[in-house]
Amino acid sequence: MNTADLDGSESGGRQVPVTATPDRPATAPSAPRRTPPTAGQPALVDNFREGVVVTDSTGVIREFSQPALTLMPGLLAGRTFAGCGVTPLTAGDLTIGERRVRCRRVDLTVAGDTSIAWYVEDVTDAIARSDALLAERGRARFLATASQQLGNPLHEDRAARAAVRLAVPTLGDVAIVVLATRRGRARWWRAGGDGPALVDGGVLSADELPPAVAQALAGTEPSEADWLADQLADVGWLGARKPGSVAVRVASLPGSASPTGALVVVRDTDLDEHDVQMLRGFAARAGAALDAAVLYRDQAEVAETLQASLAPIEPPRVGGVQWGAAYRPAQSSLRIGGDFYGAHEQSDGSALFYLGDVSGKGVDAAVFTGQIRQGIQALRRIESDPARLLTLLNDSVLETTRAHGHGRFATMVLGRAHPIHGGGLSLTLASGGHLPPVVLRADGAVETVDLRGMLVGVVPDPRIASVTVQLAPGETCLLFSDGVTEARGGVHGEQFGAARLVAALEGCQRMPAPALAERVEQVIGDWLGGRNHDDIAVFAIRAVASCVPARHLHAVPAP
Amino acid sequence: MTAVLDPVLEVAYPRYLHCLDEADENGAIDVALTLLDCGVSADRVLLSLVAPAQAQVGQWWQRNEWSVAQEHAATHISERVVAAVATTVRTRPTRERVVVACLDGEWHALPARLVAEVLRLDGWDVTFLGASVPSPHLVSYLHRHDPRAVLLACALPMRLPHAFRAIEACRRTDVPVLVGGRGFGSDGRWASKLGVAFATDARAASSVLATPAFDAPASPLSLDATEYDALVAARVELIDLVLDRLDLGRYSPTQVDATVADLGYIVDALAAAVYVDDPSLFGEFVGWMCEVLDSRGVPLHTVALTFDVMADRLRDFPRAHRFLLALRPAA
Numbered sequence: 001m002n003t004a005d006l007d008g009s010e011s012g013g014r015q016v017p018v019t020a021t022p023d024r025p026a027t028a029p030s031a032p033r034r035t036p037p038t039a040g041q042p043a044l045v046d047n048f049r050e051g052v053v054v055t056d057s058t059g060v061i062r063e064f065s066q067p068a069l070t071l072m073p074g075l076l077a078g079r080t081f082a083g084c085g086v087t088p089l090t091a092g093d094l095t096i097g098e099r100r101v102r103c104r105r106v107d108l109t110v111a112g113d114t115s116i117a118w119y120v121e122d123v124t125d126a127i128a129r130s131d132a133l134l135a136e137r138g139r140a141r142f143l144a145t146a147s148q149q150l151g152n153p154l155h156e157d158r159a160a161r162a163a164v165r166l167a168v169p170t171l172g173d174v175a176i177v178v179l180a181t182r183r184g185r186a187r188w189w190r191a192g193g194d195g196p197a198l199v200d201g202g203v204l205s206a207d208e209l210p211p212a213v214a215q216a217l218a219g220t221e222p223s224e225a226d227w228l229a230d231q232l233a234d235v236g237w238l239g240a241r242k243p244g245s246v247a248v249r250v251a252s253l254p255g256s257a258s259p260t261g262a263l264v265v266v267r268d269t270d271l272d273e274h275d276v277q278m279l280r281g282f283a284a285r286a287g288a289a290l291d292a293a294v295l296y297r298d299q300a301e302v303a304e305t306l307q308a309s310l311a312p313i314e315p316p317r318v319g320g321v322q323w324g325a326a327y328r329p330a331q332s333s334l335r336i337g338g339d340f341y342g343a344h345e346q347s348d349g350s351a352l353f354y355l356g357d358v359s360g361k362g363v364d365a366a367v368f369t370g371q372i373r374q375g376i377q378a379l380r381r382i383e384s385d386p387a388r389l390l391t392l393l394n395d396s397v398l399e400t401t402r403a404h405g406h407g408r409f410a411t412m413v414l415g416r417a418h419p420i421h422g423g424g425l426s427l428t429l430a431s432g433g434h435l436p437p438v439v440l441r442a443d444g445a446v447e448t449v450d451l452r453g454m455l456v457g458v459v460p461d462p463r464i465a466s467v468t469v470q471l472a473p474g475e476t477c478l479l480f481s482d483g484v485t486e487a488r489g490g491v492h493g494e495q496f497g498a499a500r501l502v503a504a505l506e507g508c509q510r511m512p513a514p515a516l517a518e519r520v521e522q523v524i525g526d527w528l529g530g531r532n533h534d535d536i537a538v539f540a541i542r543a544v545a546s547c548v549p550a551r552h553l554h555a556v557p558a559p
Numbered sequence: 560m561t562a563v564l565d566p567v568l569e570v571a572y573p574r575y576l577h578c579l580d581e582a583d584e585n586g587a588i589d590v591a592l593t594l595l596d597c598g599v600s601a602d603r604v605l606l607s608l609v610a611p612a613q614a615q616v617g618q619w620w621q622r623n624e625w626s627v628a629q630e631h632a633a634t635h636i637s638e639r640v641v642a643a644v645a646t647t648v649r650t651r652p653t654r655e656r657v658v659v660a661c662l663d664g665e666w667h668a669l670p671a672r673l674v675a676e677v678l679r680l681d682g683w684d685v686t687f688l689g690a691s692v693p694s695p696h697l698v699s700y701l702h703r704h705d706p707r708a709v710l711l712a713c714a715l716p717m718r719l720p721h722a723f724r725a726i727e728a729c730r731r732t733d734v735p736v737l738v739g740g741r742g743f744g745s746d747g748r749w750a751s752k753l754g755v756a757f758a759t760d761a762r763a764a765s766s767v768l769a770t771p772a773f774d775a776p777a778s779p780l781s782l783d784a785t786e787y788d789a790l791v792a793a794r795v796e797l798i799d800l801v802l803d804r805l806d807l808g809r810y811s812p813t814q815v816d817a818t819v820a821d822l823g824y825i826v827d828a829l830a831a832a833v834y835v836d837d838p839s840l841f842g843e844f845v846g847w848m849c850e851v852l853d854s855r856g857v858p859l860h861t862v863a864l865t866f867d868v869m870a871d872r873l874r875d876f877p878r879a880h881r882f883l884l885a886l887r888p889a890a
């Protein structure tokens with residue numbers, strides 16, 4: 001319909017070309033008036049996608065096109081909409097019958113005669129297409145979020161809980177993940193249950209499992225059956241929901257070898273084909289997440305066992321000696337590194353102690369520290385003198401490193417503490433190329449022990465220095481690794497250095513050994529200010545009164 | 560000083576402080592275990608003897624009446640007391656496992672340790688990971704053991720940006736996070752700013768953990784960290800600018816180190832305040848620092864000078880500039 005010579009304004013506010021309006025009379029009333037196109041060429045209008053109904057100002061239908069009639073069967077010229085049994089039109093989005101319609105109203109004034117044109121377009125299909133697109137996007141977004149969040153937890157239970165939490169409400173009103181049975185039992189997690197918790201769970205023995213779930217755990221897609229809901233109700237998963245009023249789907253969660261679990265969704269409405277596809281997509285992601293969690297668990301178990309064998313061991317209780325240790329490996333997630341320390345009680349009541357550092361970093365270095373500690377542990381039974389023990393250890397290490405061809409070496413201080421009659425300790429210290437220890441005297445002074453020596457595991461028969469240090473009760477000898485003095489921090493990443501260590505220890509003579517070791521760790525931590533660091537180890541040996549009184553005096557009268 | 564009402568505790572408290580003062584570990588343990596023998600409950604011993612004594616020690620240090628070495632020794636002894644009380648009163652865990660840890664760089668472990676023990680007494684299966692736990696270690700622990708929740712302690716507000724990173728890392732393991740400690744503000748206001756659940760004390764923490772709905776990880780929060788990041792990038796430059804204006808020739812090496820550390824704290828506290836967009840964080844820190852410096856005879860005009868130098872450099876940092884101008888101490 002050509003409106004070039006018509007006049008009016010759309011309900012939407014858009015101005016249409018004007019020739020005459022009631023408030024603005026036509027400038028050329030004598031212009032030749034064209035025949036309304038509908039009259040002459042109905043086919044032209046009838047082939048537009050938009051239909052049109054023209055009424056007069058009172059609402060009586062004057063004419064309409066074919067598409068309008070298709071949308072609103074019953075239209076008759078000369079009657080009102082209501083008179084034809086058709087709901088009157090309004091501008092905007094309407095629903096006529098089962099069709100979605102977009103309707104525009106244009107007021108027309110032609111030569112003083114006012115009429116209303118209603119343009120109606122059937123947009124049902126377009127809306128359905130865009131709805132489908134939006135739904136598809138929604139499903140894609142849901143699966144993307146699920147992938148991301150399911151990948152986070154590396155613990156099986158936690159991943160299962162995340163899966164059920166994510167599945168509700170998009171996939172179902174209730175979601176249950178049943179993990180693959182282990183030793184005849186299957187753990188399950190549920191979201192959307194009746195309890196106050198977001199997620200609850202429990203354990204079922206294999207023969208209690210609903211058959212459909214057992215089937216999914218075995219890797220076969222369970223058939224859809226009405227009694228699926230009854231199976232769930234039997235194990236109490238439906239809560240207050242009635243089996244007859246819900247739709248249930250079960251999917252297996254695929255793993256690398258066999259399914260890692262099964263996913264059950266329960267909802268009030270049935271699942272369409274898209275829902276089922278989304279359920280499968282989600283199940284694939286949840287299965288992969290559980291698979292990764294299981295893999296992580298297995299590997300973490302192995303790593304933990306190995307770590308435990310390489311981590312420093314709590315020093316034994318020895319009369320007259322108080323131990324204090326601090327250890328911070330460079331790779332904080334490993335908790336093991338190339339620094340090591342330890343102590344053993346000798347059969348004569350003295351104590352052997354050591355702190356050292358091996359070349360290299362990380363797991364390899366940690367394994368090497370294990371060999372050295374085992375060496376000391378074995379050799380201390382035949383040799384108690386630190387310098388001679390260190391020489392024996394050197395030979396043993398040299399043999400191992402040559403056999404393996406890895407050229408590793410170590411530095412360490414090895415000492416032996418004898419209780420002195422009347423209190424205090426006599427320390428014999430031997431050094432294999434390690435930083436010299438410091439001693440905190442009772443008056444607060446800090447002395448550096450003059451002790452040098454050659455690396456352990458480099459040459460046969462090395463020069464090992466040895467020195468004796470007397471500790472009065474309350475005095476402490478502190479061994480430390482170069483991770484302490486070489487810690488880079490401050491403003492510009494300068495080394496901590498021995499001078500700062502001595503300054504940090506001054507006035508600390510009254511501190512118990514563990515507090516002292518902790519203090520060094522803390523001072524270094526503050527100095528580093530979050531920077532990376534090498535392995536840091538501190539081992540403090542403090543002379544204390546040898547007969548420690550019983551901790552607890554039982555016969556204390558009530559005050 | 561915290562009011563100690565119980566007459567038995569009233570007698571024990573000064574004795575306990577005396578033991579801390581003497582660095583007498585066995586004596587301190589005796590005081591605590593005797594209280595248990597007298598029928599005082601373990602959580603009262605922890606919360607009404609050990610905790611207030613530790614707060615007292617902190618105040619003595621702040622007023623320069625105690626050296627940092629004395630404070631460390633006292634803290635260590637209190638830790639031993641907590642351990643002794645815990646081994647004396649063995650409780651069989653009846654509830655789920657929870658993990659308590661101090662964030663990386665947080666050395667004030669005792670408050671967290673007390674929370675851990677009170678939770679243990681409450682029946683929780685508690686794992687205490689200790690002071691300054693590196694995030695990778697914490698995260699791998701959570702992955703491995705899937706606890707009911709992880710409780711993170713932060714004592715220093717200036718560590719908040721780091722705390723938030725660690726909280727995010729924990730949340731990615733899907734384990735619910737509960738935080739505590741004065742680092743989040745006395746009322747936990749910075750915890751709510753960071754969108755994380757906060758408990759004021761051990762008992763509050765226990766009841767939060769007992770809430771079944773305390774589970775789902777909070778939705779990720781988007782903080783505008785642009786100014787914070789820029790401030791962190793300018794940290795070294797800021798410290799150098801102030802150092803240039805000080806007559807360092809008159810300082811001993813230890814004093815230089817202490818000054819550098821203090822300047823670092825000022826920048827860190829300012830950055831944390833910018834991070835949570837709250838000048839009161841910086842204000843509280845400045846008040847505390849001025850008291851500490853004043854008690855050690857450090858003239859406060861150097862602090863004022865520091866503020867002037869930094870404010871001059873940080874003209875393009877709207878929050879930082881505003882905070883510095885508003886909170887500059889009188890010289």
